[in-house]
Amino acid sequence: MPSPRSNLADIGRPYFEAAERGQLLLPRCNSCGRHFFYGTVLCQHCRSDDWDWVPSAGNGSIYSYTVVHRPLGSSLKAPYVVVVVTLEEGVRVMANLLDADPEAVAIDQRVQVDFAPDWQGKVVPMFRLAGGSAKAE
């Protein structure tokens, strides 16, 4: 039975290949110059199909988060932190926050991308606290 990933694998392949090398890529439109996320067939801003995966420094801040206290199957141990990060490029991505004290996570905390295996063993972008708050600046 095909993996549920397979439908979207072609469009997302550069993103995951870059993650294996420790690089975050984001879709950026060559027509309107804006970033969007995730890699949809058409640009979310101008519907051009002329866009590329371009490197991102992976700096952002926590837009929202939840600490999940229930293990998922046998491979994702609780508690784990799911964050939605606003990147400097203006797009939002979901990830896990690595090695953070779940009690100390807060909205607006600055984060930096890192790369680690997900619960299914695939290397994907993750985030770590970078120190400081986007709100304070």
Added chain:
Amino acid sequence: MTERTLKRKAAIMGVAQTPVGRLPGRSAMDLNARVALDAVADAGLRMEDVDGLLVFGSRADDHMRYQALVAEHLALPKKRFTDVTKTGGASSASAVRTAASLIATGQCENVLIVFGDNIATGVDHEQMLLTYIEHHHPDFEVPYGPLIISLYALVAQRCMHEYGWTSEQLASAAVAARAFASLNPEAQFRKPITVEDVLASRMVTSPLHLFDCAPISDGAAAVLVGRPEDAEAAPKPAVHLEGAASLFSYYFIHDLPNYTDYLLGMARQSADECFAMAGMQRSDVDVVYVGDPTTICVLANLAGTGFADAKEVGELVASGATGPGGSLPVNTHGGNLSCAHPGTPGQLMHIVEAVRQLRGETGERQVADARTAFVHGQAGVFTSHCSLLLTRD
């Protein structure tokens, strides 16, 4: 030439609901078929009068031609319209809207909506969690393991941050739901709870505790939508459709511009168009039904649909106004939170209860002289909405 309204073009003639909770040995199809029989009888019709059939399918035992299977089990070989509706919790209100559109244009006379499932006993719980998670984005969400309710938790966390909603206020929505459920002999959970009980229940996905979340249930509901003139002649009081409108957005919420005014604005557009079609105001409404798989949904949907300001809705719910005897009774059967949550069929039970309230059939929990009900179906973490206004003359 096109009159863009469904106002009084269709009416709900029959409703039915099965027992809810854990129903071992009842298959999803058995639940679907038996509740359909009851709704048709409630409408004073025979099965062969049904010429339209809308189903949702089954999480426990789905089939790509589920509508044909349901028809077969109902011995209903000929319909003028049939389909499967897949807009999650918004499917229920949306199916009523579709049925009304078919009736308003003369394409059907009696449309039966049947949703049932047995996800409490028909599916292994761990397997269901994994099945549900595969409905998130496989590349950009699933790797991070959010539960379905984690996505609601992400919205809750941001709304609490910006609007000042508190865990106590969220808990109050569960308390109100349970207070209504305690008056409903059919509800799955009936023992009254307090805000302290909710906050003391284990944290599942912060800020949502176990009692902030709906249970998982078996159960089914059915609604028969027909012509207004037929409803007037039917055995039960006619419940007229005054307005119906929808707003469908995307699915993956990490893409949304924000989790506050943009998110609430989607519900607002659906509700505003519904009220405009009806020519009615929020102040005309006696009972409100909103999809409530988690407590955050009660606050967000009440604010989103314009029944409270986003900054004040927490205080409104905490005041008890949405519970029994309150000024704005919400989910008078106990909602998904306490009555039942068999997945998608859960919000069809909101419509069944709205109709029963308008008919005056709800016993101890009856809201005195309820004449107007607002139903807001919501799904996909606030990205699919459908609003209905129902009245009894």
